[in-house]
Amino acid sequence: MMGTVAVIGEPGRMEWLRLAGALVLPAGDAEAVRSAWAGLGDDVSVVILSSAAAAVLGPVSGPVTVVLPEVDDDERQDR
Template identity: 55%
Template sequence: MATVAVIGETARVTGFRLAGAVVRPADTRVAARAAWDSLGDDVAVVFLTPEAAEAVGESAGERLTVVMPP
């Protein structure tokens, strides 16, 4: 079964845990990149805050990524 993950600033992503998403709070670019790299192979969809999306860059690969509005 595929999993949904959310990466970004703590204040913006914590609530997604209530919907069953894997939440990776990341308040810096380095933390966002590390959170991205730590995702398991079962993660198919990743929601990113704009700052986290900048940190991740073009490495989406097979995952569907969605960037939240600012």
């Protein structure tokens, strides 16, 4: 049985992961990041964090957690 992949990060920057079936939890500030993390269901087995969300949470235990590297706007336009 596969678990859910959740994504926590800045609104508008993580939405593309919804196309892959991820549960996207927009979090625009530190309180929202902590709230999203605390509200993860037992079915979540992987969490993808933006760099900013990872900085807020620091080291965590629980589901497997991956941090997306920061990409600046110039790099994004080159793609």
